[in-house]
Amino acid sequence: MSSIRSFGEWIRRAETAGTTLAAVITEQESRHAQRPAAAIRADMARNWRVMREAIAAGLASGEKSPSGLVGGDARLCHARLESGKALTGEIAGRAIAYALAVSEVNACMGRIVAFPTAGSCGIMPGAVAAAAETRGYSEDAIVDGLLTAAGAGLIIAENASISGAEAGCQAECGAGGAMAAAAIVQMDGGSPRQIGMAVALALKNALGLVCDPVAGLVEVPCVRRNAFYAVQALVAADMALAGVESAIPVDEVVDTMRRVGVAMPVSLRETSQGGLARTPTGLAIERRLHDKE
Amino acid sequence: MRGLFDIAGPIMVGPSSSHTAGAVRLGAMARVILGERPAAAQIKLHGSFAQTCRGHGTDKALIGGLLGFAPDDERIKSALGLAADHGLKYGFSTVELPDVHPNTALIELTGVSGQTRRVVGASVGGGNILITSIDGYPVRVTGQYHTLITIHEDKPGVIAVVTKRLAEEGVNIAFMQVSRQERGEEALMVIEADEAIPHQALPPIRAVAAMKAVLAVPALGEGV
Numbered sequence: 001m002s003s004i005r006s007f008g009e010w011i012r013r014a015e016t017a018g019t020t021l022a023a024v025i026t027e028q029e030s031r032h033a034q035r036p037a038a039a040i041r042a043d044m045a046r047n048w049r050v051m052r053e054a055i056a057a058g059l060a061s062g063e064k065s066p067s068g069l070v071g072g073d074a075r076l077c078h079a080r081l082e083s084g085k086a087l088t089g090e091i092a093g094r095a096i097a098y099a100l101a102v103s104e105v106n107a108c109m110g111r112i113v114a115f116p117t118a119g120s121c122g123i124m125p126g127a128v129a130a131a132a133e134t135r136g137y138s139e140d141a142i143v144d145g146l147l148t149a150a151g152a153g154l155i156i157a158e159n160a161s162i163s164g165a166e167a168g169c170q171a172e173c174g175a176g177g178a179m180a181a182a183a184i185v186q187m188d189g190g191s192p193r194q195i196g197m198a199v200a201l202a203l204k205n206a207l208g209l210v211c212d213p214v215a216g217l218v219e220v221p222c223v224r225r226n227a228f229y230a231v232q233a234l235v236a237a238d239m240a241l242a243g244v245e246s247a248i249p250v251d252e253v254v255d256t257m258r259r260v261g262v263a264m265p266v267s268l269r270e271t272s273q274g275g276l277a278r279t280p281t282g283l284a285i286e287r288r289l290h291d292k293e
Numbered sequence: 294m295r296g297l298f299d300i301a302g303p304i305m306v307g308p309s310s311s312h313t314a315g316a317v318r319l320g321a322m323a324r325v326i327l328g329e330r331p332a333a334a335q336i337k338l339h340g341s342f343a344q345t346c347r348g349h350g351t352d353k354a355l356i357g358g359l360l361g362f363a364p365d366d367e368r369i370k371s372a373l374g375l376a377a378d379h380g381l382k383y384g385f386s387t388v389e390l391p392d393v394h395p396n397t398a399l400i401e402l403t404g405v406s407g408q409t410r411r412v413v414g415a416s417v418g419g420g421n422i423l424i425t426s427i428d429g430y431p432v433r434v435t436g437q438y439h440t441l442i443t444i445h446e447d448k449p450g451v452i453a454v455v456t457k458r459l460a461e462e463g464v465n466i467a468f469m470q471v472s473r474q475e476r477g478e479e480a481l482m483v484i485e486a487d488e489a490i491p492h493q494a495l496p497p498i499r500a501v502a503a504m505k506a507v508l509a510v511p512a513l514g515e516g517v
Contacts, residue, residue, distance in 0.1 A: 029297045043298060050304050050365075065308075067348055106307030109350050109370040114420065116300050118310045146301060153300035162300065163418060179300075216345040218308050289348060 004028055007155055007196045007250040014192040021182075021192045022144035025151035044146045045139065047113045051102065051125035054112045058101025065107035067289055069219045074101035077227070091134045092231045099126025099230035103223040116153045116162040116175055119218035122226035123176035124149060127233040128183050137187045145183035152182040152199050159251070160258035164211035164270040167261025173222070173229045174206025174257070180233035181240070190241050200246035200253045202236035207260050210268040212275025215286040221276055303420050305364040311396055312342070312349035315416025317369060318513060319398055320358020322424060322436055323412040325510045329404040331359050331381055337388035340395035342416070352385055355398060359383075364420065380405075393425065422513075430472050430481040436513035438467055438485035446503035447473045447480040454501050455482065464488045479505070 004010045004025070014024045030037045059078055064071035078097035080086050086093035103122035106112045112121040124146075132142050153162060153175060161167035162175045181198040190198070206229070214220040246253070267274030276282050305314035324331055336355055338346055346352050350369070357369035360379050368375060376383055390397055394415035402410050413426035424434035427442065434440055441459070445451050452471065459466060465487040473480035490509040499507050 025297065032296050040297070044301065047301055047304065066350070109306050109308065109313070109353070111304065111365050111367055112307050113302055113304050114310045114314070115302065117419070118305065118307050118313070121307070147297065150297040150301040154295060154297060157295060157300060165418075215348060216341075217348040 011192040011196050021195055022147040026147055041143050044143045050113050054102045054105045055098045055125055055129055057110055058105040063108050065219055070107050070223045071104050074104055091130050092234055094130035095126045095230040096227040098129050099123055099226040103226040107219050117172045119222045120172040120176035123229045124180050126230035127180035131184045141187045145187040148186040149179035149183035153179045156254055159254045161261055168264045168269050169209040169211040170206040170257055173225050174209050177229035177232045178202040181236035184237035185240050188241055194240045196250045197246050198236045198240035200250035201239055203253045210275045211270040212277045213272055214277050214282040215289045216272045303364055306369045309349045310420040311416045311418050312351045313354045314364040314420035315422050316351045316354035317358040317364040318422045319414045320355040323400045324359050326412055326508055327402045327404050327410045328508050329406055331402045332405045333403040334359055334383045335401040336385050337399040339388055339390045339397040342396045342398055343387040432483050434483055439489045439512050440510040441484040441490050442508040443482045444506040445480055447477050448503045451503050455498050458494050458497055462491050462494045
């Protein structure tokens with residue numbers, strides 16, 4: 001059987017076989033990598049362990065990154081959640097604190113899973129762990145969720161991009177948020193069609209997102225952007241599970257994402273030549289870090 | 294088409310898959326190509342590697358790779374301090390190389406036995422790498438396959454001996470490149486294979502009179 005090229009095809013195959021998107025993509029990966037499905041599930045479970053370890057490490061340390069630009073925000077948000085004051089409530093509040101924790105670990109050269117990239121590594125664990133802990137999903141359901149997310153990322157990567165340098169931050173944080181939305185709908189027992197809707201809804205809200213790292217580092221604005229997109233994943237999942245339909249089909253959204261990426265000026269695609277990187281403060285930070293060297 | 298774990302992974306030490314994880318793999322690959330523990334390394338950074346080296350820990354990552362650490366080893370963070378314990382002297386400088394990828398490093402290594410090797414490689418995104426030159430020979434080594442590299446005198450029959458030996462071991466050749474500086478002088482061959490190069494295949498290849506160096510490089514993720 002040929003490789004899956006679109007969400008439409010992926011969803012049709014699952015519906016025809018009466019199975020989940022996770023099962024269809026695992027079968028494809030099994031053929032592609034010449035490895036049994038159990039080994040693929042075991043590798044995904046290992047990813048999940050590393051993600052949870054990164055959440056714990058980030059909440060425990062509060063360490064500043066070598067540049068001094070980020071670090072400690074996960075603890076601030078977690079403390080506010082613990083005190084019962086978080087406006088966003090239990091699940092979104094955890095998603096914020098966890099996404100920041102993993103991104104801060106990344107900035108401090110700790111161990112993370114680049115899912116889909118290192119700069120967007122907080123979104124998947126933030127949103128997935130917050131939903132899983134609060135709702136009590138089994139590890140099997142979580143692995144299904146991660147497999148679904150990886151499949152969604154694969155189709156986005158093949159038809160648009162997951163590289164900030166190619167398509168702006170919609171390709172990193174935007175894709176990460178859409179993938180996390182897919183994971184949550186899968187974990188919550190949503191249908192293949194609802195998973196497609198969640199991806200479409202999340203991606204549509206990230207179109208044209210600029211990638212503008214200050215001083216060339218994935219710290220400002222990237223770390224905090226991870227928290228926003230972890231919550232956006234929950235919003236997209238809730239809408240899709242409620243039965244909200246994207247007016248524009250998901251494959252057309254992905255194609256749009258590619259065209260928007262191409263149309264974005266190079267200065268807004270991870271070159272640090274535009275956006276926040278070229279504000280007076282952004283330039284001052286760049287000079288300060290250069291002088292430090 | 295990529296696989297699921299190209300999207301869900303790699304497990305790595307942050308902050309950047311291209312500037313950190315890819316740099317670890319470049320260092321590790323250079324160590325394997327040297328074929329022994331490095332005692333000294335002079336590393337020249339080009340382009341984006343040179344500009345954002347410190348912030349992304351590219352220097353720590355390259356040294357961590359040269360020490361044999363994997364991309365998810367948390368010792369990478371303190372690799373510069375650990376180098377002395379591992380008997381590795383190092384120096385960094387910047388360089389402008391013509392027509393290369395923005396994330397390129399030129400690594401000059403001296404092994405514990407005194408042999409030297411010059412490796413040029415790029416981090417091409419998502420932790421993937423491409424070795425573009427070994428001792429001045431242009432090559433394309435991705436580390437996606439099990440790789441056999443030979444440096445030998447440019448004489449008839451050498452290639453036949455090597456490929457026959459691999460066939461006898463049941464190793465299927467996926468890609469193959471041969472290059473040389475001058476006719477009849479030194480040549481370099483890169484063989485990328487579907488199967489790991491078995492240890493017992495190497496002595497008869499090393500025994501070929503025209504052979505100068507034989508390097509078996511495991512695929513990334515399997516020792517690098």
